[in-house]
Amino acid sequence: MVFAQKNGRTIPKADKIFGISSRAKARIEEKGKEAVINATIGSMMDDEGNLAVLDSVIEVLRTLSPEEYAAYAPIGGTPAFKAAVCKAAFGKFETERYVEVCATPGGTGGIRNTVSNYSCPGDKVLTSDWYWAPYKTICQEIGRDLDTYTMFNEAGSFHLEAFAAKVEELAAAQGRLVIIINTPAHNPTGYSLTDEDWKGVVECLNTASAKGRITLLVDAAYIDFAGDEEAYRSFLPILEELNGNVLSILGYSASKTLTLYGMRCGAMICMAPSPEIAEEFRQVTEFSSRGSWSNCVRAGQTVLARIYEDEELLASVVAQRKEFRDVLIRRGKTFEKTLRAEGLANVPFDAGFFTCIACDDPEAVSEKLAEQDIFVVPLAKGIRISVASISEEKCVRAAKAIAKLMK
Amino acid sequence: MVFAQKNGRTIPKADKIFGISSRAKARIEEKGKEAVINATIGSMMDDEGNLAVLDSVIEVLRTLSPEEYAAYAPIGGTPAFKAAVCKAAFGKFETERYVEVCATPGGTGGIRNTVSNYSCPGDKVLTSDWYWAPYKTICQEIGRDLDTYTMFNEAGSFHLEAFAAKVEELAAAQGRLVIIINTPAHNPTGYSLTDEDWKGVVECLNTASAKGRITLLVDAAYIDFAGDEEAYRSFLPILEELNGNVLSILGYSASKTLTLYGMRCGAMICMAPSPEIAEEFRQVTEFSSRGSWSNCVRAGQTVLARIYEDEELLASVVAQRKEFRDVLIRRGKTFEKTLRAEGLANVPFDAGFFTCIACDDPEAVSEKLAEQDIFVVPLAKGIRISVASISEEKCVRAAKAIAKLMK
Numbered sequence: 001m002v003f004a005q006k007n008g009r010t011i012p013k014a015d016k017i018f019g020i021s022s023r024a025k026a027r028i029e030e031k032g033k034e035a036v037i038n039a040t041i042g043s044m045m046d047d048e049g050n051l052a053v054l055d056s057v058i059e060v061l062r063t064l065s066p067e068e069y070a071a072y073a074p075i076g077g078t079p080a081f082k083a084a085v086c087k088a089a090f091g092k093f094e095t096e097r098y099v100e101v102c103a104t105p106g107g108t109g110g111i112r113n114t115v116s117n118y119s120c121p122g123d124k125v126l127t128s129d130w131y132w133a134p135y136k137t138i139c140q141e142i143g144r145d146l147d148t149y150t151m152f153n154e155a156g157s158f159h160l161e162a163f164a165a166k167v168e169e170l171a172a173a174q175g176r177l178v179i180i181i182n183t184p185a186h187n188p189t190g191y192s193l194t195d196e197d198w199k200g201v202v203e204c205l206n207t208a209s210a211k212g213r214i215t216l217l218v219d220a221a222y223i224d225f226a227g228d229e230e231a232y233r234s235f236l237p238i239l240e241e242l243n244g245n246v247l248s249i250l251g252y253s254a255s256k257t258l259t260l261y262g263m264r265c266g267a268m269i270c271m272a273p274s275p276e277i278a279e280e281f282r283q284v285t286e287f288s289s290r291g292s293w294s295n296c297v298r299a300g301q302t303v304l305a306r307i308y309e310d311e312e313l314l315a316s317v318v319a320q321r322k323e324f325r326d327v328l329i330r331r332g333k334t335f336e337k338t339l340r341a342e343g344l345a346n347v348p349f350d351a352g353f354f355t356c357i358a359c360d361d362p363e364a365v366s367e368k369l370a371e372q373d374i375f376v377v378p379l380a381k382g383i384r385i386s387v388a389s390i391s392e393e394k395c396v397r398a399a400k401a402i403a404k405l406m407k
Numbered sequence: 408m409v410f411a412q413k414n415g416r417t418i419p420k421a422d423k424i425f426g427i428s429s430r431a432k433a434r435i436e437e438k439g440k441e442a443v444i445n446a447t448i449g450s451m452m453d454d455e456g457n458l459a460v461l462d463s464v465i466e467v468l469r470t471l472s473p474e475e476y477a478a479y480a481p482i483g484g485t486p487a488f489k490a491a492v493c494k495a496a497f498g499k500f501e502t503e504r505y506v507e508v509c510a511t512p513g514g515t516g517g518i519r520n521t522v523s524n525y526s527c528p529g530d531k532v533l534t535s536d537w538y539w540a541p542y543k544t545i546c547q548e549i550g551r552d553l554d555t556y557t558m559f560n561e562a563g564s565f566h567l568e569a570f571a572a573k574v575e576e577l578a579a580a581q582g583r584l585v586i587i588i589n590t591p592a593h594n595p596t597g598y599s600l601t602d603e604d605w606k607g608v609v610e611c612l613n614t615a616s617a618k619g620r621i622t623l624l625v626d627a628a629y630i631d632f633a634g635d636e637e638a639y640r641s642f643l644p645i646l647e648e649l650n651g652n653v654l655s656i657l658g659y660s661a662s663k664t665l666t667l668y669g670m671r672c673g674a675m676i677c678m679a680p681s682p683e684i685a686e687e688f689r690q691v692t693e694f695s696s697r698g699s700w701s702n703c704v705r706a707g708q709t710v711l712a713r714i715y716e717d718e719e720l721l722a723s724v725v726a727q728r729k730e731f732r733d734v735l736i737r738r739g740k741t742f743e744k745t746l747r748a749e750g751l752a753n754v755p756f757d758a759g760f761f762t763c764i765a766c767d768d769p770e771a772v773s774e775k776l777a778e779q780d781i782f783v784v785p786l787a788k789g790i791r792i793s794v795a796s797i798s799e800e801k802c803v804r805a806a807k808a809i810a811k812l813m814k
Contacts, residue, residue, distance in 0.1 A: 121528065287416065297704055
């Protein structure tokens with residue numbers, strides 16, 4: 001560093017994904033939309049490559065009063081938002097636990113506030129070896145580190161044994177542990193933990209929590225893009241079995257569920273084992289918010305609240321989202337089917353924005369694909385393809401080209 | 408703590424200002440708007456007690472395309488925003504230094520990112536003894552502490568000697584130092600550093616920087632509410648005299664300047680002594696953003712960019728803001744004049760949203776005022792009155808009642 005303080009962080013010169021995405025855009029300028037497959041984007045695009053936006057949501061956003069755009073929201077969120085986001089996150093599920101809500105800028109803010117309040121500087125936070133890279137950035141930014149467990153066993157299932165071993169090890173070593181599980185439709189693999197997986201996780205956490213308090217953050221950013229919205233919430237009742245030494249927090253993001261990426265509207269919702277832990281959650285997360293970004297965007301909160309106050313409006317949002325989701329699921333299945341028909345397997349995949357293919361030199365593979373006008377994101381353990389951002393036809397083309405290159 | 412980790416922070420059970428503000432609102436419900444003086448609010452209200460919002464800004468916000476609301480902005484901000492925010496922050500001033508911009512959620516995000524990147528855990532960050540309380544929250548949230556110097560000497564001027572002594576002490580002890588100066592129209596006193604004050608500050612920093620790198624954050628959130636917008640930027644050329652061991656960063660907030668409090672649109676702008684330091688600023692602040700809130704709200708950035716791309720629109724925003732500012736300045740002057748006519752002095756005051764009165768037991772004084780339906784915020788060294796949130800007539804009433812109570 002020339003002037004700034006490193007403070008233990010690994011700071012890249014440039015954002016990798018942004019760099020690849022810029023190259024893809026430049027190639028499109030040169031060769032046209034049709035010729036280039038830009039599978040790097042973390043937002044859902046329509047078949048023409050334009051951002052897929054829920055019209056019904058934008059309509060609400062356009063008609064707010066000047067005060068709803070301009071006024072500060074309370075640090076923890078407006079009361080109407082807090083009520084609405086619980087409905088949005090929980091669906092028909094009713095928890096018997098103690099719920100508190102803190103509004104956050106997108107899903108990122110909730111992850112940050114969880115790490116800040118339930119781990120200590122120097123701690124390791126645990127997630128799977130396939131993970132969304134910013135988890136590590138979030139940890140490093142506040143002096144924590146990220147550790148990982150092997151996500152899949154050889155049968156292509158969730159590797160409960162590997163998970164349990166790491167949980168035991170870190171809970172014992174630290175006397176506390178924050179765990180991040182991104183599901184359903186995990187970013188980056190698209191895997192969704194099954195109810196059986198979840199039962200195993202809960203049992204493991206209940207056992208390991210004798211060695212240290214455990215905070216489980218379920219990053220459910222993609223929960224409404226995996227499949228039937230109620231079916232994919234079937235894991236929530238299983239979390240009720242967690243004991244008093246485990247705090248579960250649901251990370252919710254309106255970025256995806258309302259296609260409001262750029263409005264930075266999210267929430268962290270605790271399902272606490274006691275009223276004291278819930279009240280403390282409110283206090284510490286509001287302190288963290290105050291000391292990081294202050295309050296969150298009021299307009300996004302009001303939009304979510306309006307939608308959940310108006311059954312007809314909600315129905316139209318849900319219906320339009322289903323259309324988007326159906327397209328997304330078709331793309332994912334088509335990509336997977338084509339790839340496998342060509343003799344190459346993706347990492348265990350269920351649904352969602354992304355799917356991955358494991359390989360030894362992801363940078364080299366993505367570079368070779370770029371030469372063929374196919375842009376993907378190289379991760380530590382393989383390449384990530386955003387089926388959210390390419391048409392079904394391009395899914396077929398991409399899968400064939402990738403299989404041909406990598407087989 | 409029952410479950411969370413304290414991590415050295417002093418976490419209050421409830422937000423003090425929010426508590427007082429809620430009591431004021433309840434009293435208004437009970438006795439009516441006219442009877443109650445709610446001088447706790449950090450936003451400008453019109454004489455009827457409604458949020459003062461720049462219509463011209465809202466009009467732009469309402470007419471964005473769906474993509475402008477929905478799409479992610481780049482982590483550091485859109486290129487158009489970066490260009491516009493420099494014009495907005497610098498006015499006619501042209502710096503010879505190396506400028507980089509990072510978008511932040513309001514002014515708060517820029518303070519957070521400055522502390523995170525230019526100090527180390529355990530460091531003390533320096534500001535004046537009259538200070539905006541969240542500075543301390545921001546420092547504590549990431550393991551730093553806040554130290555203060557005596558802001559005013561007995562003559563009621565900026566206490567350059569006290570400032571210099573603390574700067575020397577901390578720069579020597581730490582080998583580096585982050586300093587926050589909130590001006591013009593300082594929150595909470597309303598003081599604006601004069602050009603003479605600034606020349607002294609720059610000389611002091613150039614000397615002290617031999618003992619350690621100094622980062623000077625000028626929190627200019629209220630820069631467009633102090634008086635003539637160009638006159639109040641006369642300190643900017645003085646910053647050009649800082650040497651190569653001092654990095655100055657301007658903290659800008661559209662919350663006040665565009666009355667877009669709830670859109671969380673701000674920026675940190677560096678005026679770096681070398682291209683390397685500017686480029687590093689971009690890298691480290693983007694890393695911090697990525698690991699805290701990810702990207703910032705696109706709509707607010709687009710609104711600012713549109714305004715600065717359209718001369719006519721800009722002229723109408725500037726004209727309407729001048730109307731607001733003239734009201735604000737009249738209120739402040741009237742409050743001060745009335746108070747002094749009653750024989751009580753406020754803390755040295757120039758302009759802005761707030762003014763303060765020093766006292767020994769601020770909590771007791773604010774409680775007694777609340778009994779008289781006057782709500783103010785108790786700080787460590789006195790009470791803070793928001794002239795931004797009460798009419799000129801209420802400024803007179805409040806000043807008289809406060810003088811009567813405190814004289």
